[in-house]
Each structure stands twice: as C-alpha cells, then as structure tokens.
Amino acid sequence: MAQITLAKAVNNGLRAAMDANPKVLVMGEDVGKLGGVFRVTDGLQKDFGEDRVIDTPLAEAGILGTAVGLAMRGYRPVCEIQFDGFVYPAFDQIVCQVAKIHFRSQGRLTMPIVIRIPFGGGIGAVEHHSESPEAYFAHTAGLKVVACANPIDGYWMIQQAISTDDPVVFFEPKRRYWEKAELDEDRPPAPLFTSRVVRPGRDVTMLAYGPMVKTCLEAAAAAAEEGKDIEVIDLRTLSPLDMGPVHESVRKTGRAVVVHEAPVNLGMGSEIAARITEECFYSLEAPVMRVGGFDTPYPPSRVEEEYLPDLDRVLDMVDRSLAF
Amino acid sequence: MAQITLAKAVNNGLRAAMDANPKVLVMGEDVGKLGGVFRVTDGLQKDFGEDRVIDTPLAEAGILGTAVGLAMRGYRPVCEIQFDGFVYPAFDQIVCQVAKIHFRSQGRLTMPIVIRIPFGGGIGAVEHHSESPEAYFAHTAGLKVVACANPIDGYWMIQQAISTDDPVVFFEPKRRYWEKAELDEDRPPAPLFTSRVVRPGRDVTMLAYGPMVKTCLEAAAAAAEEGKDIEVIDLRTLSPLDMGPVHESVRKTGRAVVVHEAPVNLGMGSEIAARITEECFYSLEAPVMRVGGFDTPYPPSRVEEEYLPDLDRVLDMVDRSLAF
C-alpha cells in the first residue's frame, strides 16, 4: 500500500466522488489548470472538463451564490475557498442562503453543497492565509461542519461530505497537506459525523481537530515519558458535535483540555467546555481547560509559533489541569 | 423629568455626539429623511445636513468599506445596519478590515467606527429581521461589542461608543425600542465596558444582555413570589466581557443561568459558562445553565414565542439549577 499525502488523498476523494456521480461539480478560483494553489484539484479539469471543474471569476459571494442555484438545479457543487481568510465575502450567501434554504422551503429544496476551506496557520504565510474561522460556521444553524486531520480521513470524509444532502463546511488543515499515511481503500470508513479516540489514556482527556490532532498526539507521547497517560480524541465533526465519546472519556479521566488554533474566546473550546461541564459535572476534577490562539488577529508569521498552541503550551495546560 | 423611549434615547445620544464632534457622521440605508425604519436617526439629516447624515446606496459592504476610508480621513462614522440579518454582506469588511486595520498598522491607523445593529426577535417580523448575531462579532478579535438594554444605557452607551477609538458593534434590542424610562442627563453614566448587577439576590445568578434583561427581571420578580432570590446581571459589554461582577455573584450564589435569544450552540452563553467554570469551579453547586434560541434558523413569527426564551423557560432553568 502506498503512502499518500493529505492533499493527494482529498484529490483522490474528489475524483472518486466525481466518478461516482456526474452531478458533482468542483468550482472555485484557480481550481482548473492550476489544480488549486495546494494542488488539491490537480488534474480534475483535464479529466472531467471545464463544465464540471469550473474556474470562476474572482468573487467568493459569486461562487457560493451560483452554487446555490446549481444545487437547486440538481447539481452537487464542491466550492473551494482558496484560503480561510477569503471566505468572508461569501458569508452572507452561506449564512442567509446555503444554511437557511432547506429550512425556508420546509425541505422542498436541499443544499448538497460542500465548502472546502484550507485552514489554520503554521506555514509562514502573510495575513488572511492562516485563520481558523470554524466557530462562525459551527454557530450557524443549518450548516454542518467537519475537519479532517489525516490523509485517510481526508480521502473518506470528503466523499462522505459530498454525498451528504445538507451543506457541509469542510475544513482541511493546510499545514498537514504534505503529511503522509497509508490509505487502505478497502477498509470501510467511520461515519462522517462521529468523533474518535485516537489515543487511549487514563489521566487527562485531550480534545482536538484538524491540525491540532497531531500536536496533541505528540504532546501525549511526550507526557507518557513523564508517566502521564493522556487520551486524545479527534473530534472530526464540529457541527453537530459527537459528544458521546467525549463524555465517556471525561467521566473516566475527570479532566479535559480542548486545543485549537482559533482564538479561545468563543472558539469551539467554549462550547465543548460548557457541554462537558453540563454532562459530567460530578466527574470533573478540574474545570475544562482551553488552549488556543490568543484573542488577537493572526500575527505576522515570525511570531506565529508563539501564537499557535504547541507541545509546550498543551503540556503546560495538562499540568495545570492535573495540579488543579 | 420626562419619560423617554429607547429609540428616542439613542436618537438623543446620536444628536449629542454629533453636536459635540463635527467629525461624527451617520450613514446607512434610509437614515436621512425617513430617519431610519425605527426612527432612531429621526431629524438628524434635517439638522446636520446630507454630508453628515448620509443616505447610502443599498449595499452593506459599501457602507462599512467607505466608513473605513472615512475613518482613515479622520471621521467617526456611525453605520446603521437596518436589521440584524443584513449585516452579513458587510462581514468581510468588518472582520478583515475594520477589526484588523489597527493591528495591521501597529496602531498607526485607528478605526473609530460604530456599527449600530437593531437585533433580536419578538416583533412578528419576516425572515432575517429577528436575529442575534452578536457571537460572530464577539469571537472576532479587534472588535468591541456592547448591547444596551434600556433607554438610559441607550443614551449614554451610544455616546461612549462613538467616543471610543476602537470599532464598536452596538446592539440595540429592537423589541424594546418603544419602552420608556426616566432619563436624568445629569446623572453620570457607568463606564462603557462594564457589566452591572441590576437586581441583587442570593440564590441564583442570572446573566443577560439586550432584550433578555427585562425578561430576566420579570422572571426574578416571579421567582421572588416563590421565595427564590435571584440576582440579575446586565452584561452590557460582550467583548471584552466584564466578568468581575459575574464571578463575585456566582461565588455568592453558586449557581448561574445565562440567557440570550441567539442559538445556544456557541452563543455567548458558552463562553460565559466556560469562564465561570474556570474561575468559580469550587463555588459551583451546579453547572452553568444556558437558555437561548434553539439551534435552528429563526422560525416563522407565529412560533417565535416558543423559540425565544420567555419567563417560563427561564424559570424552568432556574429550577433545574436549584434542583441539580
């Protein structure tokens, strides 16, 4: 079995989805000949043609707004937003139309639209290219929001998202695009909207998604050397949240640390902390701790390593939780 | 001293701010001759002219984008968004420009822009006219976010917001526009970014802002008849949050219920619950409870009374907290 990068895995997933269903379209800026700035759509236009892989004019509202019309006509558009920081011009179409049309029409209209967003920092980029806007979408009823963390999930989750009859905002951790894993296409994937324990442990529960899953696994490995046994859960789905495995874990460990790159204030961690506390109140030995980006705009890349949660900051929070 | 409605109080506050500083501008859709759909800018264009009270073309991105340029030129634009649901076309300008320019320029450029948003439901309106988008803005670093709940705060807070050198998203509870209070202009106002205990109590702390403050006060009065002594705090500022009085109160009561109209999932309540739990862990007799809109788009107005937190739902949550 060959090793495959996350970028290639999503590319293969898109290809499989387009092969399986002629109604699947890919649209966005530079998704055609260039294959996207991260090459995630590489080769698709060559093989599926310009009618199915559409280089659009440079306007995100236009991409999502026309996707709504295409969806009404029976197509399943997969819209690429080039970088996280450029999704905002489409925010109105996403929040007021994509998210609400099923509700508005009492289900007469469905919106099987996937919005692919390479997100997060750590690649030394300029402003607007390293953001984590997931909380905006998770707070928006009518959308479903997921984040993949590795090539295997990248391959399967994009196909599952495309076959979902509801709009799915699909976050791809851009700094992990070049990381590899073995993909066994015969091994059936987990359901899309489920979280998963990726490392069992007894002392503390660590919750992450997207780029921070790897960071947390590394932190857990380091902690193990100090005799701390950390359980790591890859949330995978941010809306709906799959809290079952999380509550189960916290009832066992009594401690939880949520980690994400987005600013802590009103980030996913706030909702997760609130829910854990509601459900596991008497099991908690310490308040749910949150590690994330600071409550500032994303800083110049020369300080992003300080801005982003890293092994040390995660472990520091683990210690605070254990010492509480 | 005369009774004054919230709409009139904000109108007077705007007038005072425009009198005090010729750089203050009011801009938006229908803010001129019409005086705004809620008459909050009534008479301002007549008295300050079309150069200072600007009826803009129908485009919210244009309103905020030109406000940025006007601010760079030394003006202090007060932008009216006609209804909560129409702020999204301006989301990109607000999140990527208004919120980030001070940071981007290392403080060389300031953005003294106020974004007025009549928000919330309960007025029997059609879709997009009853939403509570405050969490989107509170999650956005670089913005400050406040909500007034009564005419006295409406009068003072709008002036304080306008004199703030940072961008302020100013939420006005539209269903309270016609409620009256006595305004004593000689009584100095509280600082803008502070929360306030509006009803002291010993048993449970109730946290609200904007339209829900009145609902909570009514609930507290009803609970009092059953011998439950509820402390109500009007948060007033949503970003930054002023948690001091909140923590103090919860350390006393051991119980907290957060109430807002916005959907609970990733609403303000999630952040407040997480912070209270972090700071008052050992004081809590029960998890912080949250009452809010359901995690659906805002429904047709004939069911909005079921959708919105009301006296019964708030009291139900108080009972759950006390019974926990």
Next chain:
Amino acid sequence: MTESDFGPDLGEVFGLSHDGHGAELVQLLTPEGQRLEHPDFSFDLDDEAIMGFYRDLVMTRRIDTEATALQRQGELGIWASLLGQEAAQIGSGRAMRPNDFAFPTYREHGVAWCRGVEPLHLLGLFRGVDQGGWDPYEHNFGLYTIVIGAQTLHATGYAMGMQRDGVVGSGESDQDSAVIAYFGDGATSQGDVNEAFIWASVFNAPVVFFCQNNQWAISEPIEKQSRIPLYQRALGFGFPGIRVDGNDVLACYAVSQAALRRAREGSGPTFVEAYTYRMGAHTTSDDPTRYRVTEELEHWKLKDPIARVKAYLVRNGVTPENFFDSVDAEADQIAAQLRKGCLELPDPSPLDMFDQVYEDESPELAVERDKFAGYLSSFEGAH
C-alpha cells in the same frame, strides 16, 4: 460638483456613453390606450390575449388590495404591495414558458400569479406561518428572497445548470429554457447583483435580469443608486440592456419575450429595466409621506397599467358583453376566497422547526426537540 472646463469633453474622450442608444422607453400601448409600433419589438398576440392580460392585471391588483386589507386588520404581520407594478410583472411573467424558471424578490405577486402559485400561498410568509409556502419545482418559481440581490446569483447558477443539462441553444426550441431574475432599483447597488452580471456574461448564462425600477428603495430615490439610467449598467458588463415602459403590459411582454428567446437560444444574458413606480408604501410598515411628495404619485396615476389596457379594449370594442363586470366579479370572488383561506391558515407546530433544519436529521437537534417536547408537555397537566 464643479464642472472642470474640460471635464465634460474629457468625459467624451474617456468613452462615457451619452448616445442613449435605446435610451427612449420601449412603449407599445400609451397611457391613453393607443397601440404603438416599435421597430424592434412587436407584440404578436391578439386581442384575446390582451383580454387575458387585463384579467391577470385585475386579479393581481385585487389580490394585492385584499392582502393589504388583511394586514390592516391584523391578519398579516406585514405586506409588500405591488400596486403600480402589475404590468411589469404580468408582461414578463406571461412571456415565460413552463420550463423557464423565475427567481423573485418579495414583491412578485403578479409573477406568482402567472406561474400558477395559489395566491393564498403567498400569504404564509407575511402572516408568519411559513417562509415560503409553495413548491418551487411545481411552478418553476423560486421562493421569495428577502436579502436584497441574493437571488440574482441563484438565478445565474440555475441558468448555468440549464447549460449543463443541454437545454440552452440546443436547437430544439421547445426544450430550451431560460431563467428570469427579478430585482429592484435599489438592489442594483449590491455586490451580489453585480457579481451575477459578471458570472452571467462570462459564462453566457441564459438569464434575463428583470429590474423593476419603481423609483424608490424604501425612502431612497433612484438617484441614490445610480447617476445614469439603470439599463445602461449592462453596457459595463458586455451584454444588452434596455428600458421598457414598466406600466405597459404589451411592451413588457414583447421585450421579455425577446430577451427570454435570446437566452434560450444561447445568446446569453439581457438586462431589462422596467421603468415603473411604486404607487403604495414600501410595505404596510412604511410611511412614504415622510420622504416623497404626492404630486409624484398623481403624475404616475395617469400612467396606470390597468387603465390603459381597459381604454384600449373599450376603444376597440373587442370585449364581449359585460366582460369588465365579470372580471371584477371574479376578482372579488378570488379575494373572498383568499381572505377565508388566510383566516384558516394553520399555525405551524413549534416542533416542526427542529425537523426542517436538515435533510439528514442531526442527532443533537433531535435531542433538543425531544427535550423541548417534554418541556411543552410539562404544561399540559398544569391547568
């Protein structure tokens, strides 16, 4: 604005179009009911059809009047009247073929009528029992869209879907289809609408941009949105724009028909500016006396879209015995039905809202619904 001495001619130099190519209004029926011919647009139907239009116009206005009355009596939360814009809507609506698709704003009651949408279904949104009570696919008529301009992009995307389905310029004119996007003068300022123009021109999508310039966006006159005639906006995007007398149902029909035919044939988008007037308030919540003078209203009353059709029919004595009375009678009957139906509209069940958010239910939301159901039932005993 000071005019620089050579500002104006520089304007020329720079290529500002003053030629008013198509500047004058396309009109085929004068306010006095006189038929006119136009070199480029001819009305190719008979008096039978004009009588049909007359009926459409009267029914639409009657439905609108009844809805306004229902709002006044508290049966609707709000109503957006189309008073004065009947011809623009009936003319364009009747120019559509069954497999064409329309994307309306919140004011297209006349188009809805043409698309066979039951008038009662228009009221749900305004009464607050739903947010769009008809099946868009049953009528090829989208749901009312309240966010200004958003539907123009949906229309363009839908038209791109038609292209991909091979029903544009296929040569088989009976299957060829097009989209018509309705929007107002104020909407032309929204980024979305201009992006729709770009998409439609770049992809040569089969969409007719039908702008009802009713002179007002709530309290703002057209001057706040554009300093040139709106139909000229299309010049900037490389497709045709034309202004038609929006109170002339024959001209609106002829121009819309030509534009739709172009679109179906694969010749791309067209911008049609229907020059008309909002005779009523923006909505029942609005008070126009604060911002406009009654003279304006009086002036436009003389151009009433219905009166001129009646004048034409009368002048030419083509109508059967008591045609007008029977139309009025039918209108009153429809209005009565509408009123009855409105009062009987059932309120939605609070629990429905949880089920209509997603196509594939979210487990979270199911829990929320069940909790709330339990909460609601806890009151049952209570009395």
Next chain:
Amino acid sequence: MTESDFGPDLGEVFGLSHDGHGAELVQLLTPEGQRLEHPDFSFDLDDEAIMGFYRDLVMTRRIDTEATALQRQGELGIWASLLGQEAAQIGSGRAMRPNDFAFPTYREHGVAWCRGVEPLHLLGLFRGVDQGGWDPYEHNFGLYTIVIGAQTLHATGYAMGMQRDGVVGSGESDQDSAVIAYFGDGATSQGDVNEAFIWASVFNAPVVFFCQNNQWAISEPIEKQSRIPLYQRALGFGFPGIRVDGNDVLACYAVSQAALRRAREGSGPTFVEAYTYRMGAHTTSDDPTRYRVTEELEHWKLKDPIARVKAYLVRNGVTPENFFDSVDAEADQIAAQLRKGCLELPDPSPLDMFDQVYEDESPELAVERDKFAGYLSSFEGAH
C-alpha cells in the same frame, strides 16, 4: 455559444456598445522608443523628467529583483513581483501630488517608490515581521491590502472625506486632492469593487480607479473575469473609462494626470485600465508553466516598459555621459542596502501582538498578555 439568427442585431438594439469608443490604447511612446502624439492626452514634461522616470523604472525593477532573490534564499516567505508593470506604477505614481492619497494592493512597489516609502519597509510584510511597515499618513500611501478589492471601498470613503474637508473642486488647485485606488483585473469581479464604482459615481467622489490589467489573476486569464475590455466597465456606472498602454510610462503619466485633475476639480471618478502583463509568476509560490505558454511571455518582452524609455533616450542622445551606468550603479547600491537591511530586520516581540489589537487596551487582553509573559519567563530558568 450558439448565435441566434437575430441575437446579434438584438444586441445592437438593446444598446450593447460595440463602438469601441476609446477602444484603442492610448500610447505616447512605442516599444521602439518613438514618441507619439495623442489628440486628447499630451505628455507635458521634458527629457529631464523622462530621465527621472527611467531612473524610477530601473530602481523599481532592481528592488523587485533583489526581493525575489531574497525570497529564493529564504529571507522572505513570499514575494509578489511587479516585473513588467513598472511603467503603469511609475507613470501613475508620478502623476500624483503630495496631498493625493493612494490605496495599493500587495504589488504596488513602484507606486510605493514614488511615494517615498523606504523599500526596506515593503519587505516586512513578506518576511513576516509585520503586516505593513510604513506610516500611511507620512506618505499618503495606504497599507498593502491582501483581500482582493477591499481597498477600493476604502479609497472611495477616503475620497468622500476629502469632499467633506473642502479640498475637492475648491478652486484652489494647490490644495485640491484626489485618491487613486489600485487593483487588478481579477479584482474587477469582486462585489466590493463594483460597489466602490457605485459609491464613487453616486457621490461623485474624487477617486481614480487604476486597474492594472496584467492579463492574469493567478492562473486565470482575463476572459474568466470579463468578456469585454475592462475599461468599458465604467460605462455601466456612468463615469469615464479609458485604456492606456500600461507599458508606456509617458502615457500612464499623462492619462493618470488627466484623471487625477478631473477628480481634484470635482468632476468625479475615472476608470483607467493600464493594459500590461505580469512578466513573472503571480508570486514566488506560483508556477505559471502550469497554465500559460512561453510564447505569450516572449511577445510581451518586446513591449518591455524600460527598454523603450532607454531606446528613446539613446535615440535622442539627451542623456549625459554614462547616465545609464550611473543609474545601474545606484540601483545595485540600493539593492545592496535593501539586502543588508532585510537581514537585519528585527523579529517582532511576541508580546507586541497583544498591545496592537486595540487603541484603548482591553483588560481581558492585558490579562492574557501577562499570563503569556509569565508562561514565557517560566522557560528562562529551564536551561
């Protein structure tokens, strides 16, 4: 696209402008270095000035080359080269007066040079030590804006501020001011940019929309953004549009000067399309071989913006002894300085980020900063 038999003439009928009014490029200096006259735009400066332009062009290109080299060597994270667009930027930049204000994209290094921005300060953003290292007010030159099109609205608002300050069409031409907004061909598709056109025309704001059509938006050719020449976009909004040879510094100067004068005098906005070519990759991260052919590049090399100025100066033998050598020498020296300065650029302190979010510090953020400071210092002992 099937052409309907009467689609085309209907196009005419509907008023689609085919007249190409101003369609041909304004050019005052041929690629061979020949001066041309234009009926409407004359270049009114002497050879001294042209030598100055030559120096500007060479310095700008040299700075750009050095920055690209620095990126290759890992000293910059990324660089957006202006290679090929020097004339468009120097011509328009030199047409500005001190109290005019420019709003750039991320590629306006030549304009920055004209505005007196220290070249080193351009590198901070690309090295990742800041997000804009100069004081906009010191140079009347805004910060680089990365979100496509956003700055065109800022420019329009700033121009509206000038109107309110009484420095537009005041008659005192030395105080009158204008704004120039830079953006690319791809940007013309953004809603924001089209809204800027609307605001500028409705308020008659003193802004020049200077579009460098370098034929590409990353991998997308201009055909993906518009099916007509871009300068014609202005026709749809009621203000002048003109296409100028973007590789001709004299023409860019003359046209920008005329447009800026119109704006300052109160005659409103102008759209200038500088027709040029992106000779390099979109940025150092881009690989153009994936989407465009080298023939195109070769073709445009013949129109090089610098070569033609040198050819003119040589042909007319107006330059002093070893003028060209000294300019090159100066360029190398500036490049060396730039490199030295780049390597010495200090990294920002992590704690700064907390202090630059707000003008009035937020207590919350102060706490966060102090916590983080404590965390950082906890490592000090650690080794």
